[in-house]
Amino acid sequence: MTMIALTVNTRDISADVEPRTHLADFLRDKLNLTGTHLGCEHGVCGACTLLLDDAPARSCITYAVACHGARVTTIEGLDDDEITTELRAAFAREHALQCGYCTPGMLVSARDLVLRMPSADERDIRVGMSGNLCRCTGYVGIVRAIRSVIEARRQRGVASIVGAGRTLLGPVGSGHGNMSDSRARVAAKTTVGQPPATSDSAISIEDFSPEHVFEQSFVVLHRPADVFDFFGNIPAVAACLPGASLSGVSTPERTEGTMQVRLGPIAARFKGAIRVERDPAILSGRIVGVGTDQRSRSFTRSEIRYRLVPDEQGGGTRVLLSIGYSLRGMLAQFARPGLVSNLTAAITADFARNADRALSGLPSDGGACDNASLNFVALLGNSMRHKLRRFFRGRRRGENE
Known part of the structure; x- marks a missing residue:
């Protein structure tokens, strides 16, 4: 990918x-965007024609990766375009469409002719539209519609534009579009799996819909208000999270850092950022993050929603978690939902234990989160070790009683 x-x-x-x-x-x-139709898929029929860097192009024979940094306009993007609006009316008036399958490509190509042809010469229109095939109309209505729009615009004093305003040579989609500075940075710096940067060189963190969501919960023996305050301390939270480390200056709303993880044979170091949202009224929050690992060519987006409620049984606070993520790249081949769910459970248990100790003013107990990467086997073994320790402690307590 x-x-x-x-x-x-x-x-x-x-x-x-x-x-x-x-x-x-x-x-x-x-x-x-299904307005772009596929016909021959060989670049012959013109049904897939769209604008690429403002020039008509065959999208069925253009690779998407070749359009990195380009400006694409499909028929949907021309809904409010003045020329396209006039052409749609003319096509309807002159019966220039029947089944309509070729019409999106016809309109895009016709728009280019209206822009740059100085006069409505029928021969030139037929030559200009020769790359768009129609199996229904016989082309007479199409040519008539385009001629009528060109004539009407020239009569209104709307002059043609030489070359349709294109001043640079080179294949469309080659980066010649007028990109803003931030978009130019994306085109120059974005590599496989890397999230785009904003104009101030910060990593962009956008909302998204997770592909996989898991529900988790844990209990810490501290008051909900204290736990909520702790969750607002990003450095303290990161210190309790396996594999996490911060870089740069953190604010209550945002921070950047890295997360080390190992899934199967792949070791990854995700570099990214998180955005924090908090609601003190209901003791809840949301953490949205993005991260890229250049080595495994993987990119992830994650979202953690939490809510704190009093624990009715043992006192303290129950932390209710909803953890969602989307993963692309090499790691996605190994990170099946079942594996990630188990890994998430192990991480949650390790984080809960360290958070409880941090809230109590105690140092970490030497679990998997002490400057180590997220290793599924190590975390699962660590979790089992603590469960067995609690089990035998309980048995000894029962025997003593």
């Missing part, structure tokens, strides 16, 4: 794609 960043219909998009994925498939399957 390869991470690409591009602009689609004025929206900044970052996504993982297979290197073999064509732009048309990416738009239809990943972004649900």
Whole structure:
């Protein structure tokens, strides 16, 4: 998988794609922009035509990874476009469509002709539209519709634009689009799995919908208010989390750092950032994070929602967790949901134990989170070791009684 960043219909998009994925498939399957139609899939029929860096291009033979940093406009992005609006009305008036399958590509190509043709010459229109095939209309209505729009615009004093305003040579999608400084940085710096940076060089943390969600809970023997205050201390929380370390200056709302993890044969070091949201009124919070491991070419987004409630049985506080994540790259081949669920349970147990000790003013007990990476086998073994220790302590306590 390869991470690409591009602009689609004025929206900044970052996504993982297979290197073999064509732009048309990416738009239809990943972004649900199904107005881009697939016909021959050989670049002949023109049904898949869209604008790439403002130039008409065949999306069925263009690789999505080749469009990194480019500006893509599909037929959906032309809803409010003045020329396209006039062309749609003309197509309807001149009966320039029947089944409509070729129409999105026709409109995109026709728009380019309206922009740059100085006069409505029928021969030039037929030559200009020769790359768009129609099996229904016989083309007469299509040519008539385009001619009528060109004539009407020239009569209104709207002049043609030489080259449709394109001033740079080179293949479309090659990065010649007018990107903002921040988008240019993305195009220059983003590598496989790397989240885009914002204009102040900070890692962008956007909301997302997790692909997998797990529910966890644990109890600490401290008051909910104290636990909530502790959760607001990011350095203290990171010190109790296996494999975590902070970099730079932390604020109550945001911090950056790394997380080391080992799943199967792969060791990864995710570098990223988290955003913290807290609601003191209901003692709840949300932590959204992104991270990239360059070595394994993996990228992850995670979300932790927590709520603190009094523990009715043993006193203290029950921490209710909802943990969601999405993972791309090599690690995704190993990190099956069942494995991640078990790993999450082991991490939660280790964090709960260390958080309880931190709240009590005690040092860590030497568990897996002392400057170690997240190793599933080690964490699971550590968890089993503590469970057995508690079991035998309970038995000895029962025998003494």
